[in-house]
Amino acid sequence: MDAIAIENAFQEKIDKDLNIEPKDQMPEKYRLHLIRQISQHAHSEVIGMQPEGNWITRAPSLRSKQILLAKIQDEGGHGLYLYSAAETLGISREEMIEQLHSGKAKYSNIFNYPSLNWADIGAIGWLVDGAAIVNQVSLQRTSYGPYARAMVRICKEESFHQRQGYEIMANMMKGTNEQKAMAQDAMNRWWWPSLMMFGPHDSDSPNSGNAFKWKIKRQSNDVLRQRFIDKTVQQAEVIGLSIPDKDLKWNEEKQCYDHGEINWEEFNQVINGNGPCNKQRMAHHIKYHNEGAWVREAAAAYQKHINELN
Amino acid sequence: MTKQEALYQYLLQLGDNALIQSHRLSEWCSKGPILEEDLALTNIALDYIGRAQNLLHYAGEVEGKGQSADQLAYRRPEHQYYNNLIAEMPKGDFAFTIAKQLLISTYELLLYTELCHSKDETLAGIAGKAIKEVRYHWTHSRDWCYRLGKGTVLSNELLQQAVNDLWMYTGEQFEMGAEEELMLKEVIGCDNKALQNKWLEMVETVLSDSNIKIPTATYNQSGGRKGIHTENMGHILSEMQYLQRAYPEAIW
Numbered sequence: 001m002d003a004i005a006i007e008n009a010f011q012e013k014i015d016k017d018l019n020i021e022p023k024d025q026m027p028e029k030y031r032l033h034l035i036r037q038i039s040q041h042a043h044s045e046v047i048g049m050q051p052e053g054n055w056i057t058r059a060p061s062l063r064s065k066q067i068l069l070a071k072i073q074d075e076g077g078h079g080l081y082l083y084s085a086a087e088t089l090g091i092s093r094e095e096m097i098e099q100l101h102s103g104k105a106k107y108s109n110i111f112n113y114p115s116l117n118w119a120d121i122g123a124i125g126w127l128v129d130g131a132a133i134v135n136q137v138s139l140q141r142t143s144y145g146p147y148a149r150a151m152v153r154i155c156k157e158e159s160f161h162q163r164q165g166y167e168i169m170a171n172m173m174k175g176t177n178e179q180k181a182m183a184q185d186a187m188n189r190w191w192w193p194s195l196m197m198f199g200p201h202d203s204d205s206p207n208s209g210n211a212f213k214w215k216i217k218r219q220s221n222d223v224l225r226q227r228f229i230d231k232t233v234q235q236a237e238v239i240g241l242s243i244p245d246k247d248l249k250w251n252e253e254k255q256c257y258d259h260g261e262i263n264w265e266e267f268n269q270v271i272n273g274n275g276p277c278n279k280q281r282m283a284h285h286i287k288y289h290n291e292g293a294w295v296r297e298a299a300a301a302y303q304k305h306i307n308e309l310n
Numbered sequence: 311m312t313k314q315e316a317l318y319q320y321l322l323q324l325g326d327n328a329l330i331q332s333h334r335l336s337e338w339c340s341k342g343p344i345l346e347e348d349l350a351l352t353n354i355a356l357d358y359i360g361r362a363q364n365l366l367h368y369a370g371e372v373e374g375k376g377q378s379a380d381q382l383a384y385r386r387p388e389h390q391y392y393n394n395l396i397a398e399m400p401k402g403d404f405a406f407t408i409a410k411q412l413l414i415s416t417y418e419l420l421l422y423t424e425l426c427h428s429k430d431e432t433l434a435g436i437a438g439k440a441i442k443e444v445r446y447h448w449t450h451s452r453d454w455c456y457r458l459g460k461g462t463v464l465s466n467e468l469l470q471q472a473v474n475d476l477w478m479y480t481g482e483q484f485e486m487g488a489e490e491e492l493m494l495k496e497v498i499g500c501d502n503k504a505l506q507n508k509w510l511e512m513v514e515t516v517l518s519d520s521n522i523k524i525p526t527a528t529y530n531q532s533g534g535r536k537g538i539h540t541e542n543m544g545h546i547l548s549e550m551q552y553l554q555r556a557y558p559e560a561i562w
């Protein structure tokens with residue numbers, strides 16, 4: 001089949017809402033788009049372990065340490081599923097990590113912000129995982145089978161994380177004045193970056209055409225962002241946290257919240273490497289990846305030795 | 311020393327070993343040589359936190375003064391922690407962590423097998439759960455000893471160095487304090503001394519199968535049972551206890 005015939009057969013499948021599987025023929029641009037998106041998603045899970053890992057040894061109770069460690073472990077597991085999903089498209093994990101280190105592959109901007117007090121652990125679970133879920137629920141119906149299936153598995157765990165994060169925030173809001181101040185401080189710092197997780201306004205994201213046509217993306221940035229805001233504002237009110245947006249108000253006519261303008265200048269700065277932790281996060285990943293090289297070499301040498309014996 | 315006091319002390323020792331080892335393993339989070347190992351090490355850390363929680367909770371009950379597991383984990387001064395010094399050794403490189411885990415897990419395999427038969431039913435129950443986890447920890451560290459020991463020249467050297475550096479902290483595991491003698495008499499605790507030969511045999515087998523030499527040095531450093539620690543301990547506690555100490559009124 002020539003390229004046009006392949007593309008037509010492919011699009012027919014997509015239009016019938018059938019999943020694309022690894023062995024199916026697919027346009028090269030679809031394959032590359034998915035590799036970029038899935039590897040970015042995998043790297044985000046892994047880089048996200050850093051701001052949360054920052055509090056592991058200082059978690060204030062055995063239970064909170066257990067929950068946090070298990071949560072970070074889940075995120076690492078998400079990274080593994082997603083690396084595997086991307087590998088079905090003909091790229092190795094090692095190549096993806098190289099692309100991360102060279103800057104060719106990105107990860108979610110949100111992890112370029114620091115986790116500064118214990119309530120940040122609550123805010124990350126509640127807001128960051130909360131925003132991720134809204135996006136990922138939508139991706140459960142994405143057209144590439146292995147990615148869609150990874151999302152189903154991941155979403156179940158993400159909603160746990162979100163509830164556990166909210167529980168931390170709720171407990172702190174019931175606590176001492178110092179705890180309440182920590183919770184509000186975390187809210188103030190994580191709210192806007194969480195909204196930015198959904199990406200630019202629909203009017204400013206010209207590249208989503210193919211993503212919609214191929215049903216990789218099923219709902220627009222602004223639709224998803226609005227869904228997140230509407231569910232989260234109410235949750236904040238219940239526990240007495242205020243949203244750091246003076247323009248936020250209920251719109252009776254549209255039956256949703258209007259929000260203030262997002263600082264896109266900051267968004268672009270962070271995307272372009274100038275966030276508070278960009279350099280730190282990447283340096284950390286590179287350092288430990290390099291430090292682990294001798295371990296990976298030893299494991300490979302041992303495996304070779306075993307294979308030779310058998 | 312009453313039986314109750316001895317049991318309290320005994321549970322603190324067991325609980326503190328788990329607590330401090332979990333702390334060190336949790337330091338691997340996001341720093342593993344490969345993602346799968348990052349997860350494996352934090353998984354072991356999670357087992358240890360669970361065990362620490364069970365043991366310290368029971369210690370608080372035995373003491374009868376209303377101390378929770380968290381109060382015992384986060385509010386004691388340094389000299390009232392009774393873990394073996396080997397637990398508080400810094401995480402080091404991957405070879406160090408693996409060697410440390412092998413030396414500890416081999417001991418725990420023998421210890422918790424015995425404690426499953428403790429006349430104290432609560433302790434026997436905790437041991438029954440722990441032994442399943444310990445078997446996995448032991449297998450995991452054994453398999454990595456093989457890989458590192460027989461992998462490359464460098465990995466063999468690093469594992470040998472780690473075993474050499476840790477060796478002087480292994481003997482402490484087999485000491486018997488007054489509370490342990492009493493626990494042994496009551497058929498609640500176990501005879502640590504009796505475990506040592508079997509421990510050495512098991513460790514020697516794994517290490518020689520990994521092309522690693524058993525150190526010949528005989529000097530042993532101890533003090534954990536008396537609450538006399540290495541300089542590492544204060545730093546572990548200053549991190550671990552930070553929020554509990556800085557905001558004593560807060561409930562987390």
Ligand SMILES: [Fe+2]
Nearest residue numbers: 045074075078
């Ligand atoms: Fe995740």
Ligand SMILES: [Fe+2]
Nearest residue numbers: 075129158161
């Ligand atoms: Fe999550």
